[in-house]
Structure formats: structure tokens, C-alpha cells
Amino acid sequence: MLQETVVETTGLSKRYGNGVVAVDNLQLNVFRGEVYGFLGPNGAGKTTTLRMLLGLIKPTTGSARVAGSAPGSPASLAKIGAIVETPAFYPYLSGYDNLRVLADYCGVPYSRIGPALDQVELTPRAKHKFATYSMGMKQRLGVASALLKEPELLILDEPTNGLDPQGMADMRNLIIQIGQGERTVLISSHLLNEVELMCSRIGVIQKGKLVAEGTIDDLRGAAHLIVRAAPADKARKVLEAVAGSPNVTVEDGAFRLKVDLGRTSQINRQLVEAGVEVTELRTAERSLEEVFMELTGTQGGL
Amino acid sequence: MNLVAAFRGELYKTVKRPAIWVCIGLLLMLAVLLGYALSWYLFTHPPAGATRNQAPGAPTFDQLKVILYPASFVKQTLNQWSTLGGVFALILGVLSQGSEYGWGTVKTLFTQHPSRVSMLVGKVLALALTVLLTVVLLFAVDAGSSYVIALVDGKSTDFPALIDIEKGVAAAWLIFGFWAAFGFGLATLFRQSAMAIGLGLAYAILIEGILLNILASVGGDVVKQIQQWFPIANTGYLAQSFGTAIRAAGQPAVKPLADANHAVTVLLIYVAVFVVGSAILVRQRDVT
Known part of the structure; x- marks a missing residue:
């Protein structure tokens, strides 16, 4: 079945007057119902991209369709709830x-305010002034404001920024909850673990360019089987016979096999039957952090 | 529909904002204290050595008190507050727009779905209403103060005709509206409050006065023509068109360079320029 695209950019670029290219020929596709993680190191162009999708800044070249309309048009914004960077509200007003x-x-009717505050668990502080809110409460009010329109697309820019570990966990759970069903969530972050926990698909941006896009499993690649056995030459013969020689490599004195992990016990049995002593047999997969570092050449966001 | 929605939102923010009420309250307090209470006290109890009565042809303190009575309150309000009150209106205009940039709420607003121009028009309408309220309250306070003073002095408590009061309110609304639009435009241009208030005050207190003095020193009809297009000068022309409350005995009234119709036209042009200019900036500029 063809997936419906909610956010689509074509050659989207933003060049500032000082010559800095913040976003460079970006092709981004976010599908209905997914929680899409927009991942990149600080200064990679995430916020600039999200601002362009919301119509806050105009692209230098390229185009985009967001929720079926041009970015920033009333028709598009009517379907979007958003937090861009720190949630900004009137300090002298209550939540x-x-x-x-x-x-x-x-x-929208005022009757939606109560449920939105309930959803982010801010009802007890609803009558207090925004200026008295902690960072976590400000972020939650930002999410409540984004939910007010009952949007089909939520755009959240670094929603866990400035939160303590408990606040981050709460925000994560909230986003997972509100991202269920048909609603699409586009969330930017430089925090890998939170993206891993929340997102069904991710795009990685580096120096304004999209360097990878796919599911987390796609980006990690298939899991491997690590085998440490002796004698090594006899073990190699067995493993190459089982997995095919192109799928067997040696790393740090251990064999690394690209193989269906369901065959692990069979491989173990064949090694033992061939007189090979198996000292280690485990599965291994690349972490998202390793993938991120490989793609961006950074130390990750952690 | 979008415009009405934006207007409702703006109005709610305005009503709930303490800084607005502090600003209006301060103006009203000054109107009572400086405009009436202090003047009445000094005219009634002139300090020893006061020289006012010694100037040839100058009005006496008793004659000066005429400006404090109800019959003069429209002229008095317009002449006294067209610039000083205008500065408060300038602050209202700056607060309306500059704070949105300061708090970053401009990006919150621009991600709601009314268009940017609808939001700006809603904001301008709310500001216009706030300025009208300020003017009405100022006239009410001045009327009340003049009434009390007339009662205390045993003078006539007759007010000007209602139509004259209405014209006065309308003129003050335009004058204050110009100032508010000026502040609004500066805040939009600089995307902040501090610079807008600073430059607005500098213009109100110094810049136009210096320019007019330079032009006056040159003299000539062309210079007079130019002078007629300065905004603060036109607030003065409009205020003076209601007459001055008192002048030196035997002295003819000084005729302003331009009449009320001219002043109204010039001020409306300035208001339109500030509002349209702000709309263009808001529509075109990125929100970074």
C-alpha cells in the first residue's frame, strides 16, 4: 500500500546573507502516522528546516508541502501543532x-483547553502564571498548545531540551502516547537514545544535507553473530560452509557472521560436532550512536 | 474570521497585561497631579517671590486658573497631553509589538493559522481600542478634576457642548493613535522594545524640535511648507485648533501654520505608513 506523505521537501535550501548554507538541497519525506526523528548534531540545520516547514523562514530555493499545503499557509498551519526550540508564552498569563x-x-472552542492540559498533566498548575513554571512545565504547556488544534501533524523541535532525566522520560512517554494512531510526529533531536525509543523512522542531517533516511533497523543494518572458537582454521572452515565465505569476517580475533540469527544453535552444534571449542557465541548489532557517528563524523549527541 | 480571531486574542492579552494598566494609570495619575492638583495649588498659593503677576500684560494667577475649570478642559487636555500623553501612547504601541519579539511569542503566534497580516491587523485594532480607552479615561479624569476644582473655587461647572467634547476625544485619539502607531512601527522595525522606546523618545523630545529649529533659522515659505509635514508639529496644529485655554491679555491668538484638516490628513498618512510598513516587514521577514 502506498504511504501518504505528510511532509515532503524537494531541493529545500536556505542560504543566509553571510554565505552560510544552513540547509542544502534537502529531500525529506515523512509519512502519515509515523513518529519521524530528525537527527543531527547541533548546528546541522534541524531547526532551520523545521522553521521552513512552518513558514517561519523562507527557503532560498526548493519547495515543500506540509499537511497538503504550502509551508506557513493558513491551510497548512491549521493542521499543524508545533514547538520550535523553547516554548514561548506570555509570562504574565497563566497556562x-x-x-x-x-x-x-x-x-477552537475553549472546551479543548482542559483536555489538552490534562493530557500533559498540567491541570493542577493551569491557573498559575507561566513565568512561575519550571522548564519541564513550560515544555508540557508547549505540547498542550500544539495539541489544542487536534493537529494531524506535530512538529516538535528538541522537546526534551533543558529537562532533567525524569522530565525527559515523561516527555518521551507523552510523545509516544500522542504519536499513536493516525497522527504524524516530526521530532528533531540530537539525543540518540530518545530518538531510538520514540521514532519509527529517522533522517540524519549533517551540515544541512540529509545523509541517511530509513527505519532505525535499516540504518543499523542486520545484526551479526560473533563467534570466538579454537582452533581458528577449523572453525573458519565450518563457518564458511554454513554462512558462505563472503559473510564471514574476522574482527579482534573473533569471527563476525552475516547470517540468519535463527540458525545460531545449528551453527553452534556444527562447530562442536567438528571438534571446535566454542568460547563465545553472541549476537551483535551496531548501536544508533555508532551509525550516527559514522554518518556525521561526530561524537554523537550524548 | 481570522482577523476577528486575532483581534479577540489580542484584546484578551491586552486586558490581562499589567504593564498596560500601569502605563495608563500613570498617565491618569499625572493628569490629575500635574495637570490639575499642582497647577491649582500653585495658582492659588503662589510661592513667595513668584514673578508671574509682575510681567506686563501677563495673565494673573486668577486668570490662569480659568484653564482648570470645566469650560476649558477639552482645550487643556489636548494642549497639555498631545506630546506628553503621546509618549505614553508610544509606549503602548511598543509594548504591543516589541514584547512579542522579546518573549519569542512571535513564533508561537505565527505557527497558529491566521495569516501574519491578519494577526497584525488584529493587533492594530486592539491597540487602537486601547488608545481610545486611554483617551476616554484621560478626558474623564480631566473632566472630573476640573469639576472638583470649579466646585472648590465656587466657579461655573458648565462643560463644553457634547459635540466639542466628542471632537476633542476624536482629535486626541488620532494624536495618540499616531504615537502608538509610531511605537508599533519602531518595535516592528527593530524587533525589540528598548530600541523602539529609546528612539521614539529621542524623536519626541529632541529630533523633531532640532529639525524645526534648524528650518526656522533658515526661514522662508518653502521651509514653512516643509514644517507642515512633521508629525509632532501636526499633533500641535490639531490640538491648537481647539484654541488655547488662555493667552496674555490683549495678545492675538497665534495662528498655527496649518489647520485641523491638514493636521488630520498628515497624521492619518503617518498612521497608514507605520501600519502598512509594519505589515510589509512582518509579512516578508524571516522569524529566526
Whole structure:
């Protein structure tokens, strides 16, 4: 079945007056119902991209369709809830009143404010001024404001920024919860573990270019089987017979096999029957951090 | 629909914002204290050595008190507050727009679905209403103060005709509206409040006055023509078109360089330029 594209960019680029190319010929596709992680080191162009998708900044070249319309058009924004960087609200208004102002702007009934505050567990502090909120509460109010329109697409830019570990976990769970069903979530982050836990598909951006896109499993590649056995030459013969010689490599004195992991016990039996002593037999897969470092040439976001 | 939605949102923010009420309250307090209470006290109890009565042909303190009575309150309000009150309106205009940049709420607003221009128009309408409220309150406070002073002095408590009061309110609304639009435009241009207030005040207090003095020193009809297009000068022309409350005995009234119709036209042009200019900036510029 053909997946419906909710965000689609074609050759999207942003070049600033000082010659800095923040986003370079970006091709991005986000499908309906997925939680898409937009991953990249600080300064890679994530926020600039999201701002272009929201119409806050205009691309230098290229185009985009967001929720079926041009970025920043009333038709597009009506279907999008967003937090861009730090959630910004009126400090002299309460959380409830801030949402009321936004409800006025969006033309949504005030009856949606209560459930949105409930969903982010902010109801007990709803009448307190925004200026008194902790960072976690500000982020949650940002999510509540994004949910107010009951949007089909949520765009969240670094939603766990500035949160303590508990706050990050709460925010993660909240995003997983609101990303269920038909709603699409596009979330940018430089934190690999949070993307790994929340996202069904990711795109990696580096120096303004999309360097990889796919499911996390796709990007990690297939899991491998690590075998440490002696004598090595006899073990190699057995393993090459089982997996095919192109699929057997040696790393740090151990064999690394590209093989269906369901055959692990069979491989173990064949090694033992051939008189090989197996000292280690385990599966191994690349972590997302390894993939990220490989793609971006950085130390990851952690 | 979008415009109405934006107007409702803006109005709610304005009503709930303490800084707006502090600004309006301060203006009203000054109107009572400086405009009436202090003037009445000094005219009634002139300090020893006061020289006012000694100037030839100058109005006496008793004559000066006429400006504090209800019959003069429209002229008094317009002449006294067209610039000083305008500065408060400038601050209202700056607060309306500059704070959105300061708090970063401009990006929150621009990711809702009314268009940027609808939002700006909604904001301008809310500001216009706030300025009108400020003017009405200022006239009410001045009317009340003049009434109390007339009662205390045993003078006539007759107010000007209602139509004259309405014209005065309308003129003050335009004058304050110009100032508010000026502040709004500066805040949009600089995307902040501090620079907008600083430059706005500098223009109000110094820049136009210096320019007019330089032009006056040159003299001539062309210079007079140029002078007629300066905004603060036109707020003065409009205020003076209601007459000055008192002048030196035997002295003819000083005729302003331009009449009320000219002043209204010039001020409306300035308001339009500031609003349209802001709309173009808001529509075209990136929100970074």
C-alpha cells in the first residue's frame, strides 16, 4: 500500500546573507502516522528546516508541502501543532490563559483547553502564571498548545531540551502516547537514545544535507553473530560452509557472521560436532550512536 | 474570521497585561497631579517671590486658573497631553509589538493559522481600542478634576457642548493613535522594545524640535511648507485648533501654520505608513 506523505521537501535550501548554507538541497519525506526523528548534531540545520516547514523562514530555493499545503499557509498551519526550540508564552498569563489566547487565534472552542492540559498533566498548575513554571512545565504547556488544534501533524523541535532525566522520560512517554494512531510526529533531536525509543523512522542531517533516511533497523543494518572458537582454521572452515565465505569476517580475533540469527544453535552444534571449542557465541548489532557517528563524523549527541 | 480571531486574542492579552494598566494609570495619575492638583495649588498659593503677576500684560494667577475649570478642559487636555500623553501612547504601541519579539511569542503566534497580516491587523485594532480607552479615561479624569476644582473655587461647572467634547476625544485619539502607531512601527522595525522606546523618545523630545529649529533659522515659505509635514508639529496644529485655554491679555491668538484638516490628513498618512510598513516587514521577514 502506498504511504501518504505528510511532509515532503524537494531541493529545500536556505542560504543566509553571510554565505552560510544552513540547509542544502534537502529531500525529506515523512509519512502519515509515523513518529519521524530528525537527527543531527547541533548546528546541522534541524531547526532551520523545521522553521521552513512552518513558514517561519523562507527557503532560498526548493519547495515543500506540509499537511497538503504550502509551508506557513493558513491551510497548512491549521493542521499543524508545533514547538520550535523553547516554548514561548506570555509570562504574565497563566497556562490556561495562554492556551485561551491561542484558542482565540485558532478559532477552537475553549472546551479543548482542559483536555489538552490534562493530557500533559498540567491541570493542577493551569491557573498559575507561566513565568512561575519550571522548564519541564513550560515544555508540557508547549505540547498542550500544539495539541489544542487536534493537529494531524506535530512538529516538535528538541522537546526534551533543558529537562532533567525524569522530565525527559515523561516527555518521551507523552510523545509516544500522542504519536499513536493516525497522527504524524516530526521530532528533531540530537539525543540518540530518545530518538531510538520514540521514532519509527529517522533522517540524519549533517551540515544541512540529509545523509541517511530509513527505519532505525535499516540504518543499523542486520545484526551479526560473533563467534570466538579454537582452533581458528577449523572453525573458519565450518563457518564458511554454513554462512558462505563472503559473510564471514574476522574482527579482534573473533569471527563476525552475516547470517540468519535463527540458525545460531545449528551453527553452534556444527562447530562442536567438528571438534571446535566454542568460547563465545553472541549476537551483535551496531548501536544508533555508532551509525550516527559514522554518518556525521561526530561524537554523537550524548 | 481570522482577523476577528486575532483581534479577540489580542484584546484578551491586552486586558490581562499589567504593564498596560500601569502605563495608563500613570498617565491618569499625572493628569490629575500635574495637570490639575499642582497647577491649582500653585495658582492659588503662589510661592513667595513668584514673578508671574509682575510681567506686563501677563495673565494673573486668577486668570490662569480659568484653564482648570470645566469650560476649558477639552482645550487643556489636548494642549497639555498631545506630546506628553503621546509618549505614553508610544509606549503602548511598543509594548504591543516589541514584547512579542522579546518573549519569542512571535513564533508561537505565527505557527497558529491566521495569516501574519491578519494577526497584525488584529493587533492594530486592539491597540487602537486601547488608545481610545486611554483617551476616554484621560478626558474623564480631566473632566472630573476640573469639576472638583470649579466646585472648590465656587466657579461655573458648565462643560463644553457634547459635540466639542466628542471632537476633542476624536482629535486626541488620532494624536495618540499616531504615537502608538509610531511605537508599533519602531518595535516592528527593530524587533525589540528598548530600541523602539529609546528612539521614539529621542524623536519626541529632541529630533523633531532640532529639525524645526534648524528650518526656522533658515526661514522662508518653502521651509514653512516643509514644517507642515512633521508629525509632532501636526499633533500641535490639531490640538491648537481647539484654541488655547488662555493667552496674555490683549495678545492675538497665534495662528498655527496649518489647520485641523491638514493636521488630520498628515497624521492619518503617518498612521497608514507605520501600519502598512509594519505589515510589509512582518509579512516578508524571516522569524529566526
